[in-house]
Structure formats: C-alpha cells, structure tokens
Amino acid sequence: METSREGDVTLNILHSFLPHCPRRGQFSDHGQERLFQRYARRIKWDAIDSIFVVGLVFDIHVIVLHVLRFDRSYLPLLAAMAASCCVNSGMLVLFMIKFNFRSLYRLVPYVAWLLFTGQFYVALLYGNEMLIPSSLVEWQLLSIYFVHAVLPVQSGMAFLLNVISCVLLSFVSTREYVDTSMFKTANMIGANVLLYMSTIAVGLAAHSITDRNLRSSFLDTKESLSISADMETTFREQKDLLLSVLPQHVADEMAEDKAGLATAGQFRRICMNRHENVR
Numbered sequence: 001m002e003t004s005r006e007g008d009v010t011l012n013i014l015h016s017f018l019p020h021c022p023r024r025g026q027f028s029d030h031g032q033e034r035l036f037q038r039y040a041r042r043i044k045w046d047a048i049d050s051i052f053v054v055g056l057v058f059d060i061h062v063i064v065l066h067v068l069r070f071d072r073s074y075l076p077l078l079a080a081m082a083a084s085c086c087v088n089s090g091m092l093v094l095f096m097i098k099f100n101f102r103s104l105y106r107l108v109p110y111v112a113w114l115l116f117t118g119q120f121y122v123a124l125l126y127g128n129e130m131l132i133p134s135s136l137v138e139w140q141l142l143s144i145y146f147v148h149a150v151l152p153v154q155s156g157m158a159f160l161l162n163v164i165s166c167v168l169l170s171f172v173s174t175r176e177y178v179d180t181s182m183f184k185t186a187n188m189i190g191a192n193v194l195l196y197m198s199t200i201a202v203g204l205a206a207h208s209i210t211d212r213n214l215r216s217s218f219l220d221t222k223e224s225l226s227i228s229a230d231m232e233t234t235f236r237e238q239k240d241l242l243l244s245v246l247p248q249h250v251a252d253e254m255a256e257d258k259a260g261l262a263t264a265g266q267f268r269r270i271c272m273n274r275h276e277n278v279r
Contacts, residue, residue, distance in 0.1 A: 040152070048112060048150060051113075055116050058139060062081050147161055147203065155211075
C-alpha cells in the first residue's frame with residue numbers, strides 16, 4: 001500500500017542513526033529512496049566547500065596567535081598549520097573551478113572531515129601549551145554541527161564521525177592534564193560531554209529538518225518532471241498522428257500557423273481539437 005506524501009516525509013530522529021532499523025522518514029519504494037539519497041548528496045555537495053573555509057579560518061587563527069608571541073618551539077606547529085592552510089586553499093580552488101571529483105565523489109567528504117578534525121589534534125600536540133580538558137572545545141562544537149549540517153553523509157555516519165572526534169579530542173587534551181582536584185577535573189570533562197551531546201542533538205535536529213525539506217523538494221521536482229514528461233509524450237503522439245496523414249512540410253506549416261509564426265501559405269488561424277472515445 002502506498003503511503004501518503006506526508007507519511008513519507010515523517011522523520012524520527014531517534015531512529016535516524018540506527019543502521020539496522022528502518023527509518024520512518026524513508027520512502028516506501030527502495031528505488032525512490034536510493035534516488036533521493038543521490039539527490040540529497042548532490043544538494044549538500046554544493047555546500048561542502050564551507051568546511052574548507054572554516055578550516056582555513058582556523059589555520060589563520062592559530063598562525064596569527066603564535067606569530068604574535070613567536071618562539072622557536074612554535075616552528076613545527078607553524079609549519080603544520082601552513083601546510084594545512086595550503087591544502088584547504090587548494091581544495092577551495094578546486095571547488096571554485098568546479099573540478100570533477102567523479103572518481104572520488106564518495107571519498108571527498110571523509111577527506112574533508114579528516115583534514116578538519118586533524119587540525120585540532122596538530123594544534124594540541126604541537127602547541128607547547130598546558131593542555132586542559134576544555135582545550136579547543138569551541139572549535140570541536142563547530143565541527144560537530146558542520147558534520148551534521150553540511151557533510152553529504154547520512155545521519156548515522158555523521159553521528160559516528162562526531163563520536164570518534166569527540167573521544168579522540170578528549171583523550172589528547174586530558175592525557176597530560178594533572179590536577180590535584182579530581183572533582184574539578186570530573187566537572188570539566190562532564191561539562192564537555194554535556195556540550196558535545198547538546199551540539200550533536202542540535203546537529204541531528206538540523207539534519208532532520210534539512211532531510212524533511214529535501215524530501216518535499218524532491219517530490220515536487222519529481223512531480224514537475226513527470227508532468228513535463230507526460231506533456232512531451234503527448235506532443236510526440238500528436239506529432240506522429242499528424243505526420244501519419246500529412247506530409248512533413250504541410251505538418252510543419254500547420255504547426256507554425258497554430259503557433260502564430262506563419263507569414264505565408266495556405267493555412268491561417270487553424271484550430272485543432274482532440275477527441276477521445278468518440279462513438
């Protein structure tokens with residue numbers, strides 16, 4: 001039984017990242033669902049370059065901060081950030097010139113995520129500063145939201161990528177942290193976890209809203225294309241019927257007269273009607 005359009009676009013955030021459970025937001029037709037997933041990836045693909053823009057801003061931010069208080073110990077960090085800046089700039093140029101990533105279409109989102117999150121770990125490991133559990137949390141929160149809202153992957157994969165990045169960042173930022181107050185340390189880690197969970201929830205909500213809007217747009221586009229295809233089919237049928245009884249040049253003259261383009265000839269202001277089921 002075909003479900004209604006409203007039923008097809010009903011979303012369930014809790015099930016959006018469970019790979020073995022069918023999501024209520026999916027279309028009942030598996031072929032239509034696969035076609036929609038391709039459509040959604042192409043729409044989000046146009047915004048993936050914003051990840052490289054934010055990564056470039058982070059690189060410049062780190063470089064400027066460490067240049068202003070320059071020390072020879074910062075040279076490895078500055079070199080790494082400069083290399084990352086070049087990579088982000090290169091990717092932006094490729095997107096600006098609309099480079100064909102056909103063979104790497106599915107790989108580029110994960111490369112963007114690796115580059116985006118890898119910058120944080122480089123800044124932490126080579127920053128030569130005392131690491132605390134809240135180091136670079138604000139950038140990690142931005143990364144979490146961008147992965148859900150911009151990266152052209154399904155919500156389950158986006159959730160998994162964010163969990164991995166949060167665990168790794170927490171491990172790197174706390175592995176050398178020593179504090180006499182375990183209560184203070186636990187509070188900082190707990191606050192980070194709460195911030196991560198809240199941002200992931202916001203990201204899932206944004207992903208679900210975007211998914212619902214894309215499904216509605218997909219159905220509207222599909223309906224419009226279906227109407228256009230039906231009109232094209234009807235036009236070809238009428239043209240074939242006309243050519244079956246008239247020569248090509250006469251049929252062309254009649255078509256021009258009907259469209260008001262004829263300037264000379266034997267036809268003027270032709271009216272054509274189609275009748276079906278005539279007895």
